[in-house]
Amino acid sequence: MPRSFSKQYLKHSKNPSIHQQIEIDMSETPSGAVIYQLTDQSIKQKLKKAERRHKTRAFLLVAPLILFVLFTFIFPLGSMLLRSISSPTMTEYMPDVAKIMQRWDYQAIPDDEIFKTVAQSMVTARENKTIGRVANRLNSENSGMRSLMTGTARKLAKYKGDDYKAFMIDLDPDWGQMETWGAFKVISNPYTLTHYLAALDLEYGGDGSIVAKPEKYQIYVDNLLKTLKLSLIVTFLCILLGYPLSYYLSILPPGKSNLLMIMVLLPFWTSLLVRTSAWMVMLQSKGVVNSLLIYLGIIDEPLALIYNQVGTVIAMTHILLPFMILPTYSVMKNISPVYMREACSLGATPAQAFRRVYFPQSLPGLSAGAVLVFILSIGYYITPALVGGSTGQMISYLIAYHMQQSLNWGLGAALAGTLLFVVLVLFGVYNRIVGSSELKLG
Incomplete structure (x- = not known):
């Protein structure tokens, strides 16, 4: 039968003149194990007090970050959403x-x-x-x-x-x-x-009643759909170019992979405006790209590569490609090559091993990169404004126009709110299909 008993001990504090008596309840289980439980209330109070101090200290450490997020993100976002429905x-x-x-x-x-x-x-x-x-x-x-x-x-x-x-x-x-x-x-x-x-x-x-505007004034829905289309194209191209490069970086020796990673990060050391301006020079009718294609005999006349959607996609893909490579590479780097070898030793072809063993493990990094590129591209402003011309503009241009030129802040805020809602809906769909827990940056 289980039995309970107690013992009392004297705890000596740092002050020799102070002694504290601690009572410990001990109960014996049928298997013979002894369970100890502190019953002294002052010890429990001190533990709770120490825990409160720890939580307070942790909160004070993150308080500056919380205030920064509140004043630079939450409050401006709330003000924008309020302005979009306000009509005073x-x-x-x-x-x-x-x-x-x-x-x-x-x-x-x-x-x-x-x-x-x-x-x-x-x-x-x-x-x-x-x-x-x-x-x-x-x-x-x-x-x-x-x-x-x-x-x-x-x-x-x-x-x-x-x-x-x-x-x-x-x-x-x-x-x-x-x-x-x-x-x-x-x-x-x-x-x-x-x-x-x-x-x-x-x-x-x-x-x-709510009716459709005259056709000549219907510009915002088409522009929003064009923004989504261009963002999806840029995301797809970044996946197409970034995934193989990330895989190659992950299987190289550390010295070579670090050198190539520096080259991937090199565009971050250059201003976004400079990179966009460089593409404006390269994509012109007499620019580097067209001149090279004509010299190689691939084309006879210059291609229209700038001031349209083609120029927007090319420039944005180059600028956003590192945001796809970094999370994908960080996940691939932690995938052991043993898995592929074991799959091949069990009879799988290299293609089957990659599809059924390697790719599922790399999917969290690929998903994180795709979401990051898509969210960045859907709100891009400088590159489409400089390279896109009238046909390559995205909805961010219209938001900036109403905020800076027409001064119709309510409509600009509504366009931004609509864009935010679309992004949240798409992320919700992604969460249902893939799951936000699959997002990993390394």
Whole structure:
């Protein structure tokens, strides 16, 4: 039968005048083993206190990194996503209009009260010199609203009557159109999905429904699809070129492999702008590539290798190739060559051994490199902007355009948010098929 008993010991601290009595419970199992358990509460408290100190010290060590990530990534990303749905222009500069437009239901032209409120708010905004901001926001929803707002505001400043509805419609028939008031309705809410609809080539119709934009304005979805296509092509080419090179580096002696690895890393010592400019020189009609092909008799006329999608793919593949080689090589370096020899000794051909033994072990590095290249390429800006021309531009160019030139930050943020959503969806699909646990960098 198991039995329990206890003993007491005296623990001498560093201070000779202090002695601490420790009670230890000992229980004997049927097999004869003895289990010891400390029962002194002060020892447990000291252990918990020491553990708390250890966790606090560890947290303080990583706190600077956490703050850096918060202020340089999390907060800017959250601000971007908030700006993509934020529409405070009307509520800030014409609050009365924003409030009264909430009761308009798209069924008919607004009544006299709404016309009067809009007219008076326009006059006030003109006096406060804020009507331009409202007009610009309306113009992004319905082309021509800026001139309609500013021209009508000038006339209303001199109007002394009470029939604002008739006066405004006589002044410009656009005031009698549902599309005009639909724009007012859309921006009257402090938060709206209008920017995301525009990023998908959609818009609100005059009756409040979601409709497709005219064909000549449908540019964002095609550009997004082109971005995904070019990114997949670049990723595939990096796999095609990087996997064999990584394998060759992994089987070479350390001295030779280190020398070749330095050559792989050499482009990182050169500025991205310099590398892109070098490709601009090489891919021109009279550049190095075309001149060499003509000299060898392969072609008779120069090929169009720049300011198109071909130039974008070539330059991006060269720039992103090291990001494929590094994780793939680091995983291959840890694969023992014994596995291939054993597979061949058991009757497998070299091709079968590679396909069934070596390749599955290298797949984590290959997956990590492919994901890294794809994510980098989908948001590339400098190289497509310089080499791609009008047909080789990616969606990053449109995001930069709205952020820097058109100053439509809401639409730029919506395009960036849409791109982020697409990347997360693709990564989710990858996670379901391959699994994020298969990602390894070495």
